[in-house]
Amino acid sequence: MNDKARLADLMAEKAGLVSAIVSRVKSLDEAFAYTLDVCDKKEACQLLPSGCESDLSAGAGALCDAKLGKIIAAPGLPAEAVKALGEACAGRGVGFITQGMRSHLAGIDIGFTIAEAAIAETGTFVLDSRSEELRLATMICEVHVCVVPVSAIRETSFEVEDHLRELCQDAPGYVAFITGASRTADIERVLAIGVHGPLELHILLLED
Amino acid sequence: MQNARDLKEYKGELSGALGNEFLRTAMDNFAMAYRVSRAKAFAGMDVDGLVRDIAQAKDQAMARMDELFEEFKTQAERQGVTVHLAKTGQEANEIIGRIAEKAGVKRIVKSKSMTAEETLLNHHLEDLGLEVTETDLGEWIIQLRHEGPTHMVMPAIHLSRYQVAELFSEVTGARQEGDIQKLVKVARRELRAKYAQAEMGISGGNFAIAETGTIALCTNEGNARLVTTLPRVHVALVGLDKLTPTLTDALRVIKALPRNATGQAITSYVTWITGPGECQSSPDGKKEMHVVFLDNGRRKLAKDPVFSQVLRCVRCGACANVCPVYRLVGGHQYGHIYIGAIGLILTYFYHGREKAKNLVQNCINCGACKAVCVGGIDLPRLIKEVHARIQDEEGHPLQSQLLGMVLKSRKMFHALLRSAKAVQKPVTGGTPYLRHLPMIFARGQGFRALPAIAETPFRDRFESIKPKVKGPKLRVALFSGCVQDFVYPEQAEAAVKILAKHNVSVDFPLDQSCCGLPVQMMGEREASRSVAAQNVRAFDLDSCDYILTLCASCASHLKHGYPEILGPDCEGDPGLAATVRQFADRVIDFSSFVHDVLQVEPAEFRADGRKAAYHAPCHLCRGLGVTKAPRELMATGGLEYLPAEEEDVCCGFGGTYSMKFPELSAELLKKKLANIEKTGAELLLTDCPGCIMQLRGGLATKGSPIKVQHVAEALAERLR
Ligand code: SF4
Ligand code: SF4
Numbered sequence: 001m002n003d004k005a006r007l008a009d010l011m012a013e014k015a016g017l018v019s020a021i022v023s024r025v026k027s028l029d030e031a032f033a034y035t036l037d038v039c040d041k042k043e044a045c046q047l048l049p050s051g052c053e054s055d056l057s058a059g060a061g062a063l064c065d066a067k068l069g070k071i072i073a074a075p076g077l078p079a080e081a082v083k084a085l086g087e088a089c090a091g092r093g094v095g096f097i098t099q100g101m102r103s104h105l106a107g108i109d110i111g112f113t114i115a116e117a118a119i120a121e122t123g124t125f126v127l128d129s130r131s132e133e134l135r136l137a138t139m140i141c142e143v144h145v146c147v148v149p150v151s152a153i154r155e156t157s158f159e160v161e162d163h164l165r166e167l168c169q170d171a172p173g174y175v176a177f178i179t180g181a182s183r184t185a186d187i188e189r190v191l192a193i194g195v196h197g198p199l200e201l202h203i204l205l206l207e208d
Numbered sequence: 209m210q211n212a213r214d215l216k217e218y219k220g221e222l223s224g225a226l227g228n229e230f231l232r233t234a235m236d237n238f239a240m241a242y243r244v245s246r247a248k249a250f251a252g253m254d255v256d257g258l259v260r261d262i263a264q265a266k267d268q269a270m271a272r273m274d275e276l277f278e279e280f281k282t283q284a285e286r287q288g289v290t291v292h293l294a295k296t297g298q299e300a301n302e303i304i305g306r307i308a309e310k311a312g313v314k315r316i317v318k319s320k321s322m323t324a325e326e327t328l329l330n331h332h333l334e335d336l337g338l339e340v341t342e343t344d345l346g347e348w349i350i351q352l353r354h355e356g357p358t359h360m361v362m363p364a365i366h367l368s369r370y371q372v373a374e375l376f377s378e379v380t381g382a383r384q385e386g387d388i389q390k391l392v393k394v395a396r397r398e399l400r401a402k403y404a405q406a407e408m409g410i411s412g413g414n415f416a417i418a419e420t421g422t423i424a425l426c427t428n429e430g431n432a433r434l435v436t437t438l439p440r441v442h443v444a445l446v447g448l449d450k451l452t453p454t455l456t457d458a459l460r461v462i463k464a465l466p467r468n469a470t471g472q473a474i475t476s477y478v479t480w481i482t483g484p485g486e487c488q489s490s491p492d493g494k495k496e497m498h499v500v501f502l503d504n505g506r507r508k509l510a511k512d513p514v515f516s517q518v519l520r521c522v523r524c525g526a527c528a529n530v531c532p533v534y535r536l537v538g539g540h541q542y543g544h545i546y547i548g549a550i551g552l553i554l555t556y557f558y559h560g561r562e563k564a565k566n567l568v569q570n571c572i573n574c575g576a577c578k579a580v581c582v583g584g585i586d587l588p589r590l591i592k593e594v595h596a597r598i599q600d601e602e603g604h605p606l607q608s609q610l611l612g613m614v615l616k617s618r619k620m621f622h623a624l625l626r627s628a629k630a631v632q633k634p635v636t637g638g639t640p641y642l643r644h645l646p647m648i649f650a651r652g653q654g655f656r657a658l659p660a661i662a663e664t665p666f667r668d669r670f671e672s673i674k675p676k677v678k679g680p681k682l683r684v685a686l687f688s689g690c691v692q693d694f695v696y697p698e699q700a701e702a703a704v705k706i707l708a709k710h711n712v713s714v715d716f717p718l719d720q721s722c723c724g725l726p727v728q729m730m731g732e733r734e735a736s737r738s739v740a741a742q743n744v745r746a747f748d749l750d751s752c753d754y755i756l757t758l759c760a761s762c763a764s765h766l767k768h769g770y771p772e773i774l775g776p777d778c779e780g781d782p783g784l785a786a787t788v789r790q791f792a793d794r795v796i797d798f799s800s801f802v803h804d805v806l807q808v809e810p811a812e813f814r815a816d817g818r819k820a821a822y823h824a825p826c827h828l829c830r831g832l833g834v835t836k837a838p839r840e841l842m843a844t845g846g847l848e849y850l851p852a853e854e855e856d857v858c859c860g861f862g863g864t865y866s867m868k869f870p871e872l873s874a875e876l877l878k879k880k881l882a883n884i885e886k887t888g889a890e891l892l893l894t895d896c897p898g899c900i901m902q903l904r905g906g907l908a909t910k911g912s913p914i915k916v917q918h919v920a921e922a923l924a925e926r927l928r
Contacts, residue, residue: 168417174480
């Protein structure tokens with residue numbers, strides 16, 4: 001097995017351990033199709049339990065009511081990818097946005113991103129989050145789908161250090177290491193996913 | 209949050225905590241689960257090497273604290289961050305209050321920051337009429353309850369789902385059930401609304417990286433990302449100890465911190481923020497960003513030759529996770545704001561003597577914290593050191609002063625023990641235990657029988673049993689410790705029997721006295737040093753190859769404690785300075801000597817296959833790192849070794865600790881004995897007369913038939 005394949009496997013294994021859903025795709029188009037499938041299935045199922053079904057105080061409840069139809073947000077993609085994903089969304093009747101996250105704080109269905117790099121030994125991907133839209137999209141979405149190019153996977157965090165340094169030096173910078181979905185164990189140490197951020201994390205390993 | 213005014217009040221609170229069933233069960237489950245998940249997380253890694261690297265890097269960084277601050281400031285300011293330095297907690301709070309006022313802030317969201325807990329920031333901001341909402345779930349829960357955290361990583365670990373449900377019912381005005389997944393989602397929604405409204409976000413900082421002017425944050429919930437993104441002002445409140453030269457340092461710590469904290473390979477989010485980025489809710493489209501560094505004694509600590517190492521702490525909380533006392537009483541009783549072993553120390557420096565003086569006495573010196581600290585901080589020693597400082601400042605309690613005085617004179621001490629023997633008859637009732645102690649000595653001690661003083665101390669028996677060895681293959685000088693000398697001389701005798709068989713000459717220097725650990729534990733530094741020096745001088749290093757002791761506590765104190773206590777200069781006695789190192793090098797515990805040096809063989813013993821459990825004394829397994837030798841010796845001696853659960857957890861003796869906190873000591877003993885009894889063993893072996901005193905006493909009181917012996921006794925009995 002070559003090193004690239006080994007690291008991809010390690011990445012898949014470690015990310016899986018922290019409840020990320022890992023799949024492999026051959027092209028960005030395939031990634032878009034996957035994302036729309038997830039979006040479709042989401043409709044087929046119940047709305048993911050994001051708290052809106054509970055009894056809430058008036059203020060928080062109002063924010064739930066403000067939740068609009070189905071939306072995929074993908075800020076920060078290259079122009080042709082925006083075009084392709086936008087068209088794919090339109091074809092399936094799903095809303096598509098690349099900005100204006102602040103008017104969707106109640107939540108969007110899917111945030112779609114492409115990672116800068118990844119750390120296989122912990123199943124982590126590195127997201128350049130300096131764009132406020134991108135940062136918000138990955139926090140207010142209920143499902144985060146992130147494409148990780150296999151060529152960008154390294155084994156340890158020290159191997160992405162130089163890259164991280166460049167991102168930090170090119171200030172203002174905001175870099176995120178993301179490993180699994182948002183979680184807490186603050187009540188009786190019982191694991192609960194999705195306390196603030198995404199309820200599900202999908203990683204698409206892109207063979208490039 | 210520990211606020212008791214005196215020891216009596218503190219003990220009252222401890223009793224209360226012991227009676228809290230939910231807390232006890234939660235803490236037990238946590239302690240057991242943590243052991244497993246930590247071990248799993250570090251599996252296959254060179255943990256010691258990692259700890260060494262972290263400690264070294266941290267020490268180097270802290271020695272350059274001011275310089276790193278300047279570097280960070282230059283880098284961060286170049287990007288438009290305003291960097292502040294607050295001398296005290298109050299000053300930090302005022303700075304943040306002014307930032308809020310100037311920016312016209314009304315509502316604030318916060319992500320978790322122990323530093324903000326330290327400065328009691330929320331109180332200050334609320335007094336200014338600002339609305340502050342904690343967004344970390346645990347922090348939010350305790351904020352709603354108006355209480356402090358009970359754990360540095362899991363602040364609400366002391367609460368049940370039903371208590372949380374009740375709280376959330378109040379907040380939402382709707383009845384909430386005790387379903388954890390649902391409760392978490394309720395928090396998700398309630399807090400989402402808060403982020404949307406807030407004008408200012410306050411975060412802590414796990415790292416302040418000087419080379420790039422970056423603040424790095426580790427969270428699992430992701431709340432720090434929202435806190436630092438949605439509001440138009442971001443303030444990071446960071447202790448000066450979080451300054452670190454490079455990204456490499458941060459990445460190294462991140463390898464260890466989450467693993468040690470919760471058994472995770474990494475936290476769900478690690479966020480690296482460099483400079484104020486875009487912010488659509490700000491009029492000019494750009495975030496206003498401040499970093500407030502807190503000194504509050506850190507700069508002084510960095511220069512303290514003894515205590516500077518506490519600045520290595522990365523706040524992983526592990527020292528609480530493994531502490532047997534924390535496990536019994538919980539965080540409100542085991543810290544003021546910072547919790548666990550490190551809390552006992554930091555409370556003194558950050559919150560003052562008054563808050564620390566009771567807490568710091570409640571450490572049984574088991575070393576479990578030190579063994580897991582990713583900063584490699586010598587926590588138990590520093591806890592004692594704080595205790596000693598407080599006593600020096602406040603005056604020493606009569607009891608500990610007296611003990612110090614008595615121990616300083618070996619003759620007086622031994623005369624006292626001898627006269628105690630003479631008068632004990634009426635209270636032993638002819639048994640080997642003290643049966644009818646006068647009330648003032650017996651208070652709370654009923655959980656275990658205390659042994660009587662032996663008829664003839666070991667020092668008086670030695671001449672008659674001294675082996676006559678010609679051309680010995682090794683020369684050993686015995687250090688008995690008080691307990692074996694005056695209470696259990698038969699244990700030392702058993703050892704002599706085994707040594708003689710192996711052609712080892714044995715000497716017993718008569719000028720030796722108590723090892724001094726009891727006075728060290730009581731904060732009597734001066735007496736502790738004086739006794740140590742006497743003992744070192746009592747041994748003629750030219751005439752012995754090893755200094756052998758059967759007491760794990762003495763062994764670890766002699767070996768690791770003495771060089772530290774006597775210090776590099778030995779108070780102007782350079783001769784002693786050189787000797788103490790050699791002395792320490794020669795110290796060895798019984799099991800290691802017999803197993804590693806004499807390499808005894810099964811053929812030397814009559815095997816009877818009796819079922820035996822083992823208790824690993826704290827000062828042997830962690831203090832000296834000896835784990836294999838005694839267990840293998842049990843097999844060599846022909847016993848069937850039955851492993852017990854939590855074999856290496858403290859038995860609750862802790863010398864003077866069990867006299868001061870009998871209720872806690874009794875609880876620890878109860879757990880220990882239950883685990884032993886579960887094995888079905890008929891024998892319980894260990895390597896420390898102190899532990900034997902505790903274990904035997906407990907079993908005798910219970911009327912259990914399990915027999916407790918020193919490994920030496922079990923071996924000597926089976927010698928062919
Ligand atoms: S030495 Fe033991 S009792 Fe003392 S703080 Fe550490 S773990 Fe707790
Ligand atoms: S003292 Fe060590 S174990 Fe305790 S919180 Fe700090 S780093 Fe962790």
